[in-house]
Amino acid sequence: MKNIFSAAIIVSTALVSCGTVQSVIQNTxxxxxxxxxxxxxxxxxxxxxxxxxxxxQTWFGxxxxxxxxxxxxxxxxxxxxSPVGGNLSALKSVKVxxxxxxxxxxxxxxRSDISSNSSSLNLDLNNETGFLDExxxxxxxxxxxxxxxxxxxxxxxNLKVALNFSSVPVR
Numbered sequence: 001m002k003n004i005f006s007a008a009i010i011v012s013t014a015l016v017s018c019g020t021v022q023s024v025i026q027n028t029x030x031x032x033x034x035x036x037x038x039x040x041x042x043x044x045x046x047x048x049x050x051x052x053x054x055x056x057q058t059w060f061g062x063x064x065x066x067x068x069x070x071x072x073x074x075x076x077x078x079x080x081x082s083p084v085g086g087n088l089s090a091l092k093s094v095k096v097x098x099x100x101x102x103x104x105x106x107x108x109x110x111r112s113d114i115s116s117n118s119s120s121l122n123l124d125l126n127n128e129t130g131f132l133d134e135x136x137x138x139x140x141x142x143x144x145x146x147x148x149x150x151x152x153x154x155x156x157x158n159l160k161v162a163l164n165f166s167s168v169p170v171r
Contacts, residue, residue, distance in 0.1 A: 028074065030164050031098070031136075033143035034081070037090075037157040043149045044092070053098070053141040053163070068167035071132045075164035076109030078145075079120035082158045087117045090153050094123060095146040096161055100138035108132070108163060136165060 033051035041047050078094055080086040093112040099105040109123035135141065145161055 027068075027169065028164060028166050029136075030162060031141060031143065032163070033145065033161045035078075035145045035147070035159040035161060037147070037149070037153055037159060039153055039156055041149055041152065043151045046146050046148050048144060048146050050142055050144045053143045067170040068137070069131075069133055069170050071136050071165050071167045073108040073125050073129060073132065073163060074166040075162075076123040076125060077120055077162045078111075078123060079160050079162070080157060081160050083155055085119075086157055087119050088114060088121055089117045090149050090151055090157070091116075092148040092150045094148075096123065096163065097144040097146070098132070098135055098163070099142050099144070100135045101140040103135045103138055105144065106132065106135060132165065133167075 031053040033053045035049045035051065037047075076096060078088070078091075078096075080088060091114045093110070093114060095107060095110040097105045097107050106129050107126045108129050109125050111121065111123045114121065143161055143163065145159075
């Protein structure tokens with residue numbers, strides 16, 4: 001009897017945990033992309049870097065059949081991955097666009113007149129982007145980062161762009 005009761009508790013806990021994880025994934029989910037700023041990049045000139053975005057949904061077979069709607073950008077951040085202890089003081093401005101196979105590119109976040117010596121910075125969200133369902137539910141989500149430097153960097157700098165999206169479950 002104890003074994004049946006214990007098994008029922010374990011199965012119930014597992015089902016609730018899976019439901020919670022799916023709820024979190026379906027209601028808020030991240031995309032990340034890496035950007036390399038080389039030492040040869042000139043100052044005061046916009047430079048574009050494109051990367052395939054990764055997100056937690058790819059671990060579960062993609063977004064094509066995701067039961068979500070009303071997807072919007074909810075948070076955008078850029079941070080220095082390397083060099084360790086690096087900061088964003090060399091950046092003058094940043095714009096982040098997303099697109100996917102068969103969709104048009106959309107500006108989701110940006111920041112101009114950057115005057116931060118920190119290693120990470122929240123970007124301003126583009127509220128005019130509207131719903132992004134078509135983009136995030138398609139395959140091959142791409143993040144294009146356009147940046148401008150105040151001055152050349154003395155060493156290569158690796159940046160991470162982290163985009164968080166919110167959605168509503170389809171009922």
